Amino acid sequence: MPVETLTPKGRQTRHAIEQAARKLFAEHGFHGTTLADITSAAGKSPASFYRYYADKEDLLAALAESFLRDIVTPSGLSLHLPDAPEDSEFFTSVVTGYWNMFKQNIGIMIAVAQLAATQQRFARVQNEFRRFGMDIVAASVRRAQEQGHGTELDPDHTAAAIALLFENFTTVVVGPSSLGLEISDKDAIATLSTIWKKTLYGF
Numbered sequence: 265m266p267v268e269t270l271t272p273k274g275r276q277t278r279h280a281i282e283q284a285a286r287k288l289f290a291e292h293g294f295h296g297t298t299l300a301d302i303t304s305a306a307g308k309s310p311a312s313f314y315r316y317y318a319d320k321e322d323l324l325a326a327l328a329e330s331f332l333r334d335i336v337t338p339s340g341l342s343l344h345l346p347d348a349p350e351d352s353e354f355f356t357s358v359v360t361g362y363w364n365m366f367k368q369n370i371g372i373m374i375a376v377a378q379l380a381a382t383q384q385r386f387a388r389v390q391n392e393f394r395r396f397g398m399d400i401v402a403a404s405v406r407r408a409q410e411q412g413h414g415t416e417l418d419p420d421h422t423a424a425a426i427a428l429l430f431e432n433f434t435t436v437v438v439g440p441s442s443l444g445l446e447i448s449d450k451d452a453i454a455t456l457s458t459i460w461k462k463t464l465y466g467f
Contacts, residue, residue, distance in 0.1 A: 278316050280306040285323055290371030291440065294324065294378045324379070327372050328389045335365055336396050343400060345407040349465045355457040358400065359430075363453050366434045374439055397427040401460070408464040417464070426460055 270278065284305035288297040299320050303313050317323040346354040366373060373393070379386035402423035408414040414422075437445055437452055447455075 274315075277306075277308055277312055281308060281313060281316065281323070282327060285320075285327065286369070286371040288371070289324070289375040293440075294320070294375035321379070321383075321385075324372070324375050325385065325389070328376050328386070331369055331372050332389070332392055335369070336393065343403075345403060346411075349408070349411060349413060349467075352457070352461060354404075355461045356453065359453050359457045359460070362397065362430065363434065363449060363456070367438050367449070370435075370438050373435065377435070394427055394431065397430065398423040401426045404460070405464060413466065414464045422463065426463065429459070430456055 281302060285297070285302050288301055288305060292301075297320075299310065299313060302320070302323075303310050313323075317326065343358070344354070376386050376390050376393070380390040381387075398420070400423075402419040405414055405417050405419040405422050409417070409419075433452075433456065436443055437447055
C-alpha cells in the first residue's frame with residue numbers, strides 16, 4: 265500500500281512496524297526475528313501487519329527499496345572528486361557518509377545479505393548497494409589516473425575490491441559479530457579512508 269494513500273494512523277502503524285523490524289533485524293538477523301517479534305515490539309497486532317505487508321520478506325523488500333531510493337541514490341548525486349592527490353577530505357567525507365548510512369541501516373543490510381545467498385530478489389538489491397559504492401570508487405581511480413597516479417590499477421577491479429572490503433569490514437564491526445574489535449567510529453572511518461587513498465596515491 266503506497267504511503268501517500270495511508271491515513272495518519274496508518275502511517276504511524278506502518279512506521280512503528282518498520283522501526284521495530286530495523287532494530288530486531290540488526291540485533292537478531294532476519295532468520296532470528298519472527299513476525300510475532302516485530303508486531304510485539306511495534307505494539308501492533310498481526311492483523312495490522314498484514315494490512316501493509318504480505319509477509320516478513322515483503323517488509324524487508326519495502327525497507328530495502330526505500331533505503332536505496334531515499335538514502336543511497338541521493339547521497340551520490342553531488343559527489344565532487346578530488347582536485348589534487350592531497351585532498352584527504354574527499355575520502356574522509358565519503359567514508360563518513362558511507363559509515364553513518366550503513367550503521368543507521370545495519371538491520372536492513374544484514375537481512376538483505378542473509379537472503380541474497382538464496383533469493384535472486386534480494387541478490388539484486390544487494391548488488392544495487394554494491395554497484396553504488398563501486399561506481400564512486402571507480403570514478404576516484406580514474407580521477408587519480410588523470411593526475412598521473414595509480415596508472416597500474418584497473419578501475420573496475422579496484423572498485424570491486426575496495427567496495428567489498430568496506431562492506432565486510434563495516435558489517436563485522438557494526439554488526440552483532442564484532443570479533444571483539446574495540447574500534448570507534450572515528451578510527452574505523454580513518455582506517456577505511458587511508459586504505460582507499462593510499463591504494464590510489466601511495467601516500
